[in-house]
Amino acid sequence: MKPAPFEYLAPDSLSAVVEIMSENGDDAKLLAGGQSLIPAMNFRLVQPMLLIDLNKVSELDYVISNENGELRIGAMTRQRRLETDPTIARQAPLIAETMPHVAHPQIRNRGTIGGSLVHADPAAELPVIMVALDGRLLVRSNSGERWISSSSCFQGIFTTDIKPEEVLIEVAIPPMAPRTGWSFVEFARRKGDYALIGVAAVITLDNSGHCIHARLVYLNAGDTPIEAQQAAAVLINEKLSPALYREAAEVADAAIEPTANIHASVPYLRHLSRVLTVRALDQAATRAMQKIQ
Amino acid sequence: MIEPHNVEIKVNGQLYRGNVEPRMLLSDFIRHELDLTGTHVGCEQGVCGACTILFDGQPVRSCIMLAVQADGHEIRTVEDLSSTGPANDLELHPLQDAFWQAHGLQCGFCTPGFLMTLVAFLEQNPQPSEVEIREAISGNLCRCTGYQNIVEAVSIAAQSMFGEDR
Ligand SMILES: Cc1cc2nc3c(=O)[nH]c(=O)nc-3n(C[C@H](O)[C@H](O)[C@H](O)COP(=O)(O)OP(=O)(O)OC[C@H]3O[C@@H](n4cnc5c(N)ncnc54)[C@H](O)[C@@H]3O)c2cc1C
Ligand code: FES
Ligand code: FES
Secondary structure, three states, X not given: OOOOOOEEEOOOOHHHHHHHXXXXXXHEEEEOOXXXXXXXXXXXXXXXXXXXXXXXXXXXXXXXXXXXXXXXEEOOOEHHHHHXXXXXXXXXXXXXXXXXXXXXXXXXXXXXXXXXXXXXXOOOHHHHHHHXXXXXXXXXXXXXXXXXXXXXXXXXXXXXXXXXXXXXXXXXXXXXXXXXXXXXEEEOOOOOOOOOEEEEEEXXXXXXXXXXXXXXXXXXXXXXXXXXXXXXXXXXXOEOOHHHHHHHHHXXXXXXXXXXXXXXXXXXXXXXXXXXXXXXXXXXXXHHHHOOO | OOOOEEEEEEEOOEEEEEEEOOOOEHHHHXXXXXXXXXXXXXXXXXXXXXXXXXXXXXXXXXXXXXXXXXXXXXXXXXXXXXXXXXXXXXXXXHHHHHHXXXXXXXXXXXXXXXXHHHHHHHHHOOOOOHHHHHHHXXXXXXOOOOOHHHHHHHHHHHHHHHOOOO
């Protein structure tokens, strides 16, 4: 058998999970889709004493949109559902459009939004999307609940602000402002592989077509999702044009720190980043323009 | 000593009852406990897709699931695709037949994973384009065929299973 021995519990309520986590803290691991955790256990890189399976906690699997247009997604919502759910497609199309880049259909059938966010792989798409959409994460432990902003959640490779005894229960995404466009582009060697580098862009225009909000967030360009604020600032108050996209891409070059690997050198990754930035900004701006009457 | 857990799993239509240690992978359970060796194990880390089975009708990697997690659920493996014909002979599933016709396999190691991925895919998308087919199999590795004949097999299967003049 591949994984080291562990005790296994599969409670069917969130309150039971929180209780067990408060008693076992560091020795226990939560099992969501298992698509990152079980490979790590197969390698014995992770050897929990106790595995707490969340798959029977059906109260954590939901997608709802409340009155003020905020989207709330339960931590155990499968990645496959993020891809196909009509509410998500309507309110946060950036999530739905990005999902086909996350691994393969078989993996998205099991993998969850919560697992991907807590795993915090710098090459993962969902953390980048959460930062781009200004999402918030709700965690619960025996001492209560707290919200974590996505800009402060991701602290390093596989490291978040979520404590070992805390359970991620929900992700909340604010309503999209009017005249907002979005885009996610990445370059992967094969569909569904972890990308060499990628970028999410969100742009909001005013009625006259000037940019009033812009966000650029990079994937696999550092230890966490990298938000290039100075690059986005280039666009503010401007009428957008390809020249400005290129300028923003140059400025973003200073914000990212991609590392070389067997498939790509740093100069190549930086080149990719500039090309992808221009494409993402162009698509996001075009979509925002289409919403101006 | 870790206590084994009781499980009740519907396997290819039949109920299985038994005990499993929590760390038993679903793929090992299928091969070693159920003796259903049609499910192949390549990488055991979720990458190659050889171990793909249907879990409650959906394709999943059995090497990165635990057997205990299948308790109360239904699994289908490649053994369930073919059926017994009138003369007690083996009748291939139309998809298997299409793989045979199009030469969609060489060594066959990857084939069970492709088949289980694709039966579910064709049910959801009975008339797939080539691009959609290639996307559907993006999570399955084949070191022999170069994929072209597999893509062709899927088109043939779609035609024979859902085509107009079937
Ligand atoms: C071949 C392959 C390719 C992949 N390619 C990609 C890719 O291109 N892009 C990508 O983003 N991902 C990719 N993945 C990873 C996949 O998206 C995983 O599903 C995801 O990273 C983890 O989600 P999970 O639900 O499977 O979590 P698990 O593996 O179950 O858990 C991951 C971690 O999160 C913790 N955790 C889970 N849920 C909670 C919770 N509610 N509260 C607190 N802690 C929790 C677990 O304890 C564990 O530490 C790939 C995986 C494989 C096997
Ligand atoms: S053996 Fe399961 S994906 Fe390779
Ligand atoms: S036929 Fe040999 S790996 Fe696919």
